[in-house]
Amino acid sequence: MSIETVQTDAEGYLTNRDDWSEELAMELAKQFSVELSDEHWTVLNAARAIETESGSSPGLRKISKRSETPIKAIYKLFPDGPAKLIAKIAGIPKPKSCL
Amino acid sequence: MTDSGTQKKRSLSVICSKGSFDMAYPGLILANAARMAGVDARLFFTFWGLDIVNKKKIDRLHLNLVGNPSAPVPAMIAGLPGVEALATAQMRKEMERLDIPPIREFVEMLDDAGADLYGCQMALDMFKLTKDDLVPQVKDVLTAMDFMDMSEGAQIIFI
Numbered sequence: 393m394s395i396e397t398v399q400t401d402a403e404g405y406l407t408n409r410d411d412w413s414e415e416l417a418m419e420l421a422k423q424f425s426v427e428l429s430d431e432h433w434t435v436l437n438a439a440r441a442i443e444t445e446s447g448s449s450p451g452l453r454k455i456s457k458r459s460e461t462p463i464k465a466i467y468k469l470f471p472d473g474p475a476k477l478i479a480k481i482a483g484i485p486k487p488k489s490c491l
Numbered sequence: 492m493t494d495s496g497t498q499k500k501r502s503l504s505v506i507c508s509k510g511s512f513d514m515a516y517p518g519l520i521l522a523n524a525a526r527m528a529g530v531d532a533r534l535f536f537t538f539w540g541l542d543i544v545n546k547k548k549i550d551r552l553h554l555n556l557v558g559n560p561s562a563p564v565p566a567m568i569a570g571l572p573g574v575e576a577l578a579t580a581q582m583r584k585e586m587e588r589l590d591i592p593p594i595r596e597f598v599e600m601l602d603d604a605g606a607d608l609y610g611c612q613m614a615l616d617m618f619k620l621t622k623d624d625l626v627p628q629v630k631d632v633l634t635a636m637d638f639m640d641m642s643e644g645a646q647i648i649f650i
Binding site for chain 2: 451452453476
């Protein structure tokens with residue numbers, strides 16, 4: 393699946409979780425002007441892991457704790473709406489949490 | 492997605508005017524949600540809302556039961572000594588279970604998230620406080636007019 397063929401909902405979240413791949417994540421990130429580093433991947437993998445385990449897309453607080461990445465650092469890695477950006481790039485639904 | 496150059500960035504101004512434990516959270520949560528979604532956020536703490544960022548009071552905010560029709564106990568009991576403290580402790584425990592941070596940590600989190608916090612000059616004067624009495628995350632002390640100027644084009648929420 394590439395960025396041209398993959399299906400997203402009206403807000404830009406992947407419609408089908410199985411369409412996600414690391415390559416796709418890199419393409420999606422580029423779209424948001426984010427160049428993925430190891431730190432980005434730690435955060436993205438944490439978000440995906442929580443979503444897989446709990447079935448619910450996490451907010452930043454949970455992602456921060458799981459990835460051991462401070463909130464401040466997450467905002468540096470994903471400026472301009474980190475909760476939304478992380479979910480979109482990680483291929484998980486819009487976060488259900490307010491924190 | 493980042494906004495295009497032609498579209499003005501969304502921004503939110505929250506005015507926190509109440510200092511009870513239960514009324515401190517809505518403003519903090521809304522500002523945090525805004526930052527998580529890429530919306531600029533600033534908070535103005537005025538009158539009793541100043542307690543939320545007052546160094547001496549931030550960890551001791553109390554639930555408001557008396558005169559609150561949603562209180563889980565009858566009004567007559569709500570006013571008895573210790574009842575509010577008990578209810579506050581219970582609510583704190585429940586919030587901890589849901590992983591909602593205590594107010595002090597929440598204020599730090601907002602600062603880390605890039606929200607701007609301001610104290611109200613008039614309220615400080617009224618309570619005979621200075622900026623030093625406020626937690627360090629408070630960026631500045633402003634007049635209401637300053638805050639209005641800052642909020643041009645923003646959505647304003649009064650709590």
